[in-house]
Amino acid sequence: MSSQYSDINEAIWASGKPTLEEATRCAQEKINDMLNISLSIAVTGDTGAGKSTFINSIRNLAADDEGAAKTGVVETTVEPTPYQHPTMPGVVFWDLPGIGSSTFLAKTYLKQVQFDKYDFFIIISSERFRENDIMLAKEIQKRKKLFYFIRSKIDNDIRAESYKRSFNREETLSKIRRNCQENLKEFKNAKVFLINCQVRNLSEYDFKLLVSTLMSELSEKKKQALIQSVPIHSLEILEKKVKMFEEAVWAAALLSGGIAVVPLPGLSLACDASILVAFFTSCYHSFGLDDKSLERLSERVNKPHLKALRKSPLVLGLASESTMRLQLSALVGQSVVEYLCSLVPGVGSGIAALMSFGCTYKLLKNGLKDLADTARIVLREAGLQ
Ligand SMILES: Nc1nc2c(ncn2[C@@H]2O[C@H](COP(=O)(O)OP(=O)(O)O)[C@@H](O)[C@H]2O)c(=O)[nH]1
Numbered sequence: 001m002s003s004q005y006s007d008i009n010e011a012i013w014a015s016g017k018p019t020l021e022e023a024t025r026c027a028q029e030k031i032n033d034m035l036n037i038s039l040s041i042a043v044t045g046d047t048g049a050g051k052s053t054f055i056n057s058i059r060n061l062a063a064d065d066e067g068a069a070k071t072g073v074v075e076t077t078v079e080p081t082p083y084q085h086p087t088m089p090g091v092v093f094w095d096l097p098g099i100g101s102s103t104f105l106a107k108t109y110l111k112q113v114q115f116d117k118y119d120f121f122i123i124i125s126s127e128r129f130r131e132n133d134i135m136l137a138k139e140i141q142k143r144k145k146l147f148y149f150i151r152s153k154i155d156n157d158i159r160a161e162s163y164k165r166s167f168n169r170e171e172t173l174s175k176i177r178r179n180c181q182e183n184l185k186e187f188k189n190a191k192v193f194l195i196n197c198q199v200r201n202l203s204e205y206d207f208k209l210l211v212s213t214l215m216s217e218l219s220e221k222k223k224q225a226l227i228q229s230v231p232i233h234s235l236e237i238l239e240k241k242v243k244m245f246e247e248a249v250w251a252a253a254l255l256s257g258g259i260a261v262v263p264l265p266g267l268s269l270a271c272d273a274s275i276l277v278a279f280f281t282s283c284y285h286s287f288g289l290d291d292k293s294l295e296r297l298s299e300r301v302n303k304p305h306l307k308a309l310r311k312s313p314l315v316l317g318l319a320s321e322s323t324m325r326l327q328l329s330a331l332v333g334q335s336v337v338e339y340l341c342s343l344v345p346g347v348g349s350g351i352a353a354l355m356s357f358g359c360t361y362k363l364l365k366n367g368l369k370d371l372a373d374t375a376r377i378v379l380r381e382a383g384l385q
């Protein structure tokens with residue numbers, strides 16, 4: 001009995017909430033947000049601006065990868081086309097062909113594309129933003145939605161300028177930035193990001209800034225979805241992901257450790273062990289540790305040995321979803337926990353018999369560290385630190 005009490009106290013302490021009820025409520029919200037992510041991003045701009053290229057890159061796909069949007073083609077319709085994230089189907093990028101000629105009013109356009117279903121808009125241009133882009137942004141603003149401008153193909157500008165004797169990279173970038181701001185002066189705080197949309201080079205200019213700006217402006221729920229799904233192009237982005245999962249460990253432990261008060265309606269998670277599996281699976285995909293992501297990364301950075309890096313038992317256990325599913329169908333409840341315990345270092349096999357907040361907390365923490373360390377090694381070997 002006393003260990004049950006100390007367990008509850010430990011969970012309440014970890015949550016930072018005053019009571020178990022509040023801690024449970026907060027944990028359910030957090031885990032629900034984390035495991036049922038949904039994000040709809042509208043990407044618009046003129047033909048040739050780089051929409052399809054950007055959509056592929058942010059899904060970590062090259063133009064010729066399976067499921068990639070076709071690039072270099074002229075759109076003939078204003079029908080929005082959805083592109084799902086390869087491992088997170090709740091994250092959808094919508095390719096919205098530009099408004100086109102000025103005969104199309106921004107209002108009509110927004111209605112036609114059902115603007116309400118998007119969490120925010122990205123307006124891409126490879127040159128000056130046109131009157132139509134500006135009109136569209138104003139209409140989006142009136143509807144109190146977020147919008148961001150991307151000035152694409154920055155690599156081309158830099159290359160063109162680099163032949164000049166007086167070339168200075170930073171100055172050139174500042175000049176383009178100033179021009180964009182001037183071009184968009186109707187908006188007090190227009191946010192313009194200079195981007196090379198191609199997948200190999202996505203991280204070169206303002207992509208990190210775009211991610212951190214979105215992180216600071218989106219709601220907690222959408223922030224979770226964004227940071228989970230965004231491709232890892234730098235250690236900074238990986239660490240943001242790790243931190244997000246670290247902050248959810250107490251919540252997952254509380255919900256799966258058998259001490260949570262009666263679940264609130266709407267929580268779609270059925271059994272305790274499934275939270276643990278779902279947590280690790282989310283980390284695994286978010287850190288880009290699945291075979292396909294590793295393969296694409298090794299091609300992108302031209303380092304074939306990445307695929308052959310030694311993987312920890314937990315990574316291998318999560319590697320084949322079918323294996324995991326098999327394990328799950330053959331095992332239930334405690335056995336799944338026992339199986340996970342056998343994959344995670346420093347947890348010990350007898351722990352499953354004592355399932356409690358403290359034990360699940362340790363299992364989740366150590367497992368997360370194992371996956372994060374693997375991702376850090378991959379990044380270092382890929383030369384992306
Ligand atoms: N160098 C460079 N080329 C780009 C960039 N973005 C797109 N492109 C190229 O521009 C062309 C048009 O891009 P696409 O994504 O099809 O434009 P969309 O019509 O807006 O979807 C393609 O050949 C892309 O490879 C970029 O940032 N840098």
Ligand SMILES: [Mg+2]
Nearest residue numbers: 051052070071
């Ligand atoms: Mg396109």
